[in-house]
Amino acid sequence: MRVALTGATGFLGTRLVRELLSRHGAITVLTRAGGADPVDRIARALHAVGTPEPRLAERLRVVEIELSRADLGLSAAAFRELADGLDAVWHCAGDIDLEASLSRVRAVNVEGTRNVLALAAAGRRDPLFCHISTAFVAGGRRTGVVYEDDLDGSWGFENAYEQSKYEAELLVHSWATAHRRPAVVLRPSILVDDRAPRPELPAHPLQAVTRAIEAILKQATPLDKVLLASTKGPIRLPGAPSAHLNLIPVDDAAAAMVELAQARRDRGVDTYHVVHHRDVTVADVQHALRDLSRTRFTLVQEVPVRMTVLEAKLHEHMPSLTSGFLPYLAHRRRYDDTHVRRVLGTSAGTTPIGAGYLLSGLRDSSRLAEITR
Ligand SMILES: NC(=O)c1ccc[n+]([C@@H]2O[C@H](COP(=O)([O-])OP(=O)(O)OC[C@H]3O[C@@H](n4cnc5c(N)ncnc54)[C@H](OP(=O)(O)O)[C@@H]3O)[C@@H](O)[C@H]2O)c1
Incomplete structure (x- = not known):
């Protein structure tokens, strides 16, 4: 199984690298072009959390991308070669600045998602798309229970970040319908x-x-x-x-996400509230x-x-x-996590x-x- 992950150098992404490497011999990380050495950054983070991976350099294939550009800034040939080699695409990269303008977060969170979806659509092996969203797509709704199948923009949003993540989830739904393909949407609370x-x-x-x-x-x-x-x-x-x-330990969230992505599905979008039970x-x-x-x-x-x-x-x-x-x-407000408990037997956190x-x-x-x- 060949897996690619965006956002691998981030707070959640480094933990997802660890979880994915516990199941796969190697993974491809799609990292920001021109940044500091991603393997070194991930290695230092894994060491700091007490789970060093001595063979990390061998087990990570790095592809530098421009998330907000068409074809992820790759040549047509490189884009096709990357797409054709994948069985699963995990999209975790995001701009999480709660104060950023809508145009700024849209460029990364919406256009970035569109471009990573295009990669998953192009792949000959029909890769599964695993999208890291947020429980905060529920937006300005402050009371009541939010269900995993809810995706409703009518409450408005507390900030542009929430709106951009909501718009990105809409893209995932349109993609799954248009391509008749399965996708998993993982909505963590605050990590x-x-x-x-x-x-x-x-x-x-x-x-x-x-x-x-x-x-x-x-x-x-x-x-x-x-x-x-x-x-x-x-x-x-x-x-x-x-x-x-709702706060969830990042380690609990990453472990649950990788487990949830294994659940069987044929098509459509399965959405999970990756939240703490309390x-x-x-x-x-x-x-x-x-x-x-x-x-x-x-x-x-x-x-x-x-x-x-x-x-x-x-x-x-x-x-x-x-x-x-x-x-x-x-x-x-509270988050219902029935879908998660059906798969895991408990809440994610x-x-x-x-x-x-x-x-x-x-x-x-x-x-x-x-x-x-
Ligand atoms: N943190 C939370 O509490 C929380 C809660 C719910 C959902 N989420 C979601 O979880 C995901 C990861 O969040 P996080 O907390 O791990 O954030 P983070 O620590 O800021 O990491 C963000 C990741 O995205 C990458 N990235 C950002 N802009 C990029 C670009 N233009 N091109 C390529 N890569 C780019 C970053 O790369 P660099 O390292 O190179 O900057 C980094 O790897 C996001 O999608 C976020 O919406 C987070």
């Missing part, structure tokens, strides 16, 4: 890890939040710091104390951030009209936090996650405590 961050490991989304907070705290005056640490001067963030988030409360996230930064955050119903100086700095300097992440502090797990996965990346000291 996390409890390993202390290291330079050789790709970052996970919550680390971006702590980095953003770190950036703002660096600008805080001594008085700001006293206020931040006191019970009278917490930063107020819009959110709901009853809100909850949500994390926003209060747990709040506690982890408080313990990291010695800074108190309070959830309020709306962005305060009269902001403190620090709150104003926060909203001005951290658009990625305020518009990308904060809406999720008001989410109370079962490793317990609480404030302790979150802290351990964030602690070393953040010098927040030092900064507020």
